[in-house]
Every structure is written in structure tokens, then in C-alpha cells.
Amino acid sequence: MREFILLSRKGYTTPDFKDLRSAGRLDIVCACINSSIFLSHKIRKNVILNVILNGPSNPPLCICVNSAKVYEIRSDEKSIGEILRNVIAGRVHAGFEKSKKSFQELLREKEGRAIYILDEKGIDIRRMEIERDPIFILGDQIGLPKKEEKFAMRSAISKVSVGPLRYFASHCITIINNELDRRGLDG
């Protein structure tokens, strides 16, 4: 499985929010779920997206989306947002799991895996060898906090860049998925 970890500093950990955007940019989380798991007319079978929500009122919350187990999902933000609200509230949705893991706890679980940190100053992904079952770490609209980046760098193979400009986290995921598809990695 290819895996992504998105750290959302402000994403709400309560289901009591008016809209996704004002809930600490949960719209970004929805966009990342969309770009992680969807192909045209089907769902990928090879992606895990872990989202760490560190916003109010009960951080941290870790939501793990396993694309091989997801069903009953539509690709639009509104539909994904409703699922997200339900999962945060503790209701069951196939393929979604909620836990109280922090970013560092999650990373400790992944010890021994090939970890890459997204960074515009990293090595170009096209010129990089990517090991099997890779994990890519992405920050939100603010980027990774220094402390968490430092912690992640201890176990990371390298920083990796997807292009010459700074992209949305969801766009980075699309580009990485495409690169791995091209290599036939975990396809």
C-alpha cells in the first residue's frame, strides 16, 4: 500500500461545525481524501490516508482512510464532508477509522517503512528511487510545524518535491499518485 499522512494543525476534532472551511479548513482534508482514493469511476485499492487533526476541541484525532475498504462514498466535497463529520462524531463508515493517535505516535507505528517528507526544496520525485509501500508526509496550508518536521526527519529517507512551485496538499497527492501509477508501484 502507498500511504499519505496529512497533518492538519487546525482541523476541528468536534463534529459541531457550520461548514468545512471554517472548521479549521476541513475542506482541505476532504480534497485530500478525494485525490487519495478516487480514480475515474472507481476507488483505488492501494492507498491509505492518515489525517491528524489538531484543532479544537479534542485534539489530537487521527482518521485513517483505507481505500481498499471504503465504499458508499461520493467524490464531491459536500458528500465527503458529511462522512467526515460522522466519523469525527464516532459513527461507523466503511474504510474510515478514528483513534486518538498523535502525529508522533502514528509515525512511531510506521518505523522501518520508507518515509518521504514533501518539501518544495526536496529532491525531485521523478529523479528519485521510491521504495515499496512508501509513506508521504504532507503539511496543511501552513506547512509542517518545525517540531513535527524535525521528529519526522529522524525516520525519513529524504525530502521530496513534486515540482518547481508550491502546490495544495491535495494536488501533491494527485501528482504522487500519478508518479507511482506510472512506475507500477503498488498499482
Next chain:
Amino acid sequence: MREFILLSRKGYTTPDFKDLRSAGRLDIVCACINSSIFLSHKIRKNVILNVILNGPSNPPLCICVNSAKVYEIRSDEKSIGEILRNVIAGRVHAGFEKSKKSFQELLREKEGRAIYILDEKGIDIRRMEIERDPIFILGDQIGLPKKEEKFAMRSAISKVSVGPLRYFASHCITIINNELDRRGLDG
């Protein structure tokens, strides 16, 4: 400028709709606006997205989004959807223009430009020379109608593929933008 043309067979041409998805998949149009014009923390200055809406009740409608002129826009689907509804209703939004052009009328306007049609069986974009000011034509969730594809092929340079799998139109745009960014084309 790099340019995209999205043909939405069912996208509503009336602002009277309950939600984006049930309005002939206007959520797809919003996702394509997002992937066309946004970089992290800024708006691209080099992209035009033309959307042809052929759904009820007043087709065709052509909405042209010029990223160099767009402001007051947020990247989430809900915010973009509100702008889309306003533009369909005839209200002004910076960077958005509405007309009654059909797909074929729009293409006739682009005569002489380098036109590429997205197709999974096309030539891999990475192995392809791309001329300046390229235009990429994308279908919606159903694909391009045969008639329109045939018409477009008369002026197209080639069919182009972005990878070994079938992707959402919005994901194709992200991948194409990234490829052009890497080449420094219309950057």
C-alpha cells in the same frame, strides 16, 4: 496562456439548483476550477479554463475563467460553487465571463492554436513536445461525445494521455499544470 476546455454534458445552465452534485455534476466543474487556477497561497496568472455546460434548462452556456483576472475567490468547493451559481445567474465576478458559445463555436475561435485532446490511449504527455499557449480538451465523467470529439480532432495536434489509469478531469488538470510548470511553459 495555457488553456483548458471542459465539456460538461449535463452541467446545469440555470442557477436554480439545490446542490452542485445533483445539478449535473457542477461539483466536477468546481473541482476543475480549483485545480486550474490555484497554487498554494496564490492564484496562477497563466491559465484560462473554459467550461461548456450543456445541461438544463438553457444550454449551451460557456463560462470562461481567466486566472489572471480572478480575485475574491476561495479554493473550497462550496465557495467556488457560490461564484458559479452567481455567474450562471448573470451576476459579475472578476475573472469570470459567461456567453452562449457552444463547444464547436468555442473551438472555431481557437483555430491555429495547439490543441490536445485528453485520452487515456493518447501519447504520454511526458514524451510529447508541447507548443506554446496549448489548449487541452477534457470530457466530464461520461467523456467527450463522439460527435464533439470528431469535430475537435480536426483541429487537434494529437491525443494526449497523462498516465496509465483513468483520472478525474480535475486530477488531469493538476497533472498537466505540473508538467507545464516543470517545462517552464507559460509559467
